[in-house]
Structure formats: structure tokens, C-alpha cells
Amino acid sequence: MKIIPAIDLIDGKCVRLTQGNFDMRKTYSASPLDTAKCFEDAGIRCLHLVDLDGARTGEPRNLRILEQIATRTSLEIDFGGGVRARTHAESTFNAGAFALTAGSIAVKDPQEVIGWTQRWGAERILIGADAKAGKIAVDGWQQAVAQDAESFIGRYLQNGSRRFVCTDIGKDGMMQGCADDWYRELLIRYPEMELIASGGVSSIDELVRLRDAGVHGAIIGKALYEGLISLDELMREEW
Numbered sequence: 001m002k003i004i005p006a007i008d009l010i011d012g013k014c015v016r017l018t019q020g021n022f023d024m025r026k027t028y029s030a031s032p033l034d035t036a037k038c039f040e041d042a043g044i045r046c047l048h049l050v051d052l053d054g055a056r057t058g059e060p061r062n063l064r065i066l067e068q069i070a071t072r073t074s075l076e077i078d079f080g081g082g083v084r085a086r087t088h089a090e091s092t093f094n095a096g097a098f099a100l101t102a103g104s105i106a107v108k109d110p111q112e113v114i115g116w117t118q119r120w121g122a123e124r125i126l127i128g129a130d131a132k133a134g135k136i137a138v139d140g141w142q143q144a145v146a147q148d149a150e151s152f153i154g155r156y157l158q159n160g161s162r163r164f165v166c167t168d169i170g171k172d173g174m175m176q177g178c179a180d181d182w183y184r185e186l187l188i189r190y191p192e193m194e195l196i197a198s199g200g201v202s203s204i205d206e207l208v209r210l211r212d213a214g215v216h217g218a219i220i221g222k223a224l225y226e227g228l229i230s231l232d233e234l235m236r237e238e239w
């Protein structure tokens with residue numbers, strides 16, 4: 001299982017939100033690059049970089065920071081937030097992302113995203129399945145739509161997608177445990193998917209349960225920044 005720390009960006013700073021609420025944010029670092037280097041120095045190989053400014057405005061706003069991290073670390077970066085057109089995707093890859101997460105655009109224009117998968121490959125296009133009470137949410141999680149999350153995933157699997165970032169928004173930033181029951185149900189229904197769990201991870205024990213359930217990767221955010229999980233603890237385990 002891949003261990004994937006998250007860096008969320010607002011105004012060029014490293015922040016965390018609670019349940020996707022922009023009014024409930026905490027700034028942890030003015031230098032996302034320094035934070036990324038700390039992860040790399042600890043032995044981390046992957047990074048989930050989220051442009052929250054882009055998620056709200058509908059186009060990437062922090063590609064300069066992506067480029068800094070990509071050129072000054074060896075981290076494999078998955079970038080998301082505001083990527084809603086092919087030109088945005090091209091700019092993201094040109095700035096150094098290994099992969100991008102298609103969130104709102106995957107809901108609003110699936111044919112466009114299927115085209116990205118055909119062009120760049122399923123390994124490099126992650127589908128963001130962000131669920132609020134079982135329904136997909138878009139536009140920085142500010143709006144829920146009448147689309148069932150499991151059916152949404154199933155349709156993308158039928159069209160060649162393989163990797164999914166699945167977030168229970170109600171768990172995100174709460175540090176009260178992740179939606180491991182939901183992840184198990186998804187993997188039973190769709191054993192072919194590569195599921196990256198996101199939201200609520202708060203302990204090593206939870207990560208072990210996710211690994212044992214067959215989860216492909218786990219994104220960790222606030223629990224790292226608040227010290228509930230340490231990088232030393234993470235790197236002592238065999239994932």
C-alpha cells in the first residue's frame with residue numbers, strides 16, 4: 001500500500017480544512033516545498049498536492065508550487081484542484097505532475113476525462129470520487145449532486161479507468177477514523193479498482209486495516225500535521 005501525505009494549498013500556503021469547509025481552515029506552513037522535502041527526507045515517495053484555490057475558481061492556481069516541488073524533490077506527485085479542461089491537464093503535466101486527479105470535471109464531463117485516460121493512460125488519470133452521504137460532491141465539495149458514488153465509479157471502470165481517490169467528506173479533517181467499511185464494500189463490488197483512501201485517517205492501526213483490506217494507497221493529512229501519526233512511525237511499518 002502506498003503512503004501518500006497530502007499538501008493542500010490556499011494562497012501558496014500549506015493548509016488543512018475540516019470536512020471541506022473553507023471557513024474551517026488551519027495554516028501549517030508558509031513553504032509547501034519545505035514540507036514536501038520533509039516528507040521526502042523521511043523516505044516518503046508519493047505526494048497528493050491539492051490546489052484548493054483552483055478547486056474554487058475552476059482552474060489551477062498553484063502550478064508554480066507544483067513545479068517547485070517536482071523539480072526540487074523526487075516525489076511522485078498527484079495534483080488536483082481546478083483541472084477542468086484539457087489545457088489544464090497539459091499544464092499540470094508540463095509542471096511536473098506524474099498524475100492528476102479529475103474531480104468535478106469527471107462528474108460534469110465524463111467524455112472529456114475518458115479522453116484524457118486514452119491520451120495519457122489510466123495510470124496517470126485518477127478519478128476523484130468525493131462522497132457526501134453517499135452522493136458525489138463537486139466544486140471544492142461545496143455542492144452535492146444526485147449521483148450515487150458507487151455507480152459513478154462503476155461507469156468509469158467500464159470506460160477504462162482504474163485508479164480512484166475515494167473520500168468520505170464527512171470524515172475529512174475530523175481525525176476520528178476513516179470510512180473503512182465503505183472502502184471494503186467498494187473493493188468487494190469492484191475488486192479490479194485501485195482504491196486510494198482519503199479522509200479521516202488518524203492512526204497507524206487504521207492504516208494497517210486499510211492495507212489488509214486491499215486498499216492500494218492511503219492519503220494522510222491532518223493526522224500528520226497534528227502529530228497523531230509521525231513520519232518515523234510510518235516508515236517503521238512494511239506497507
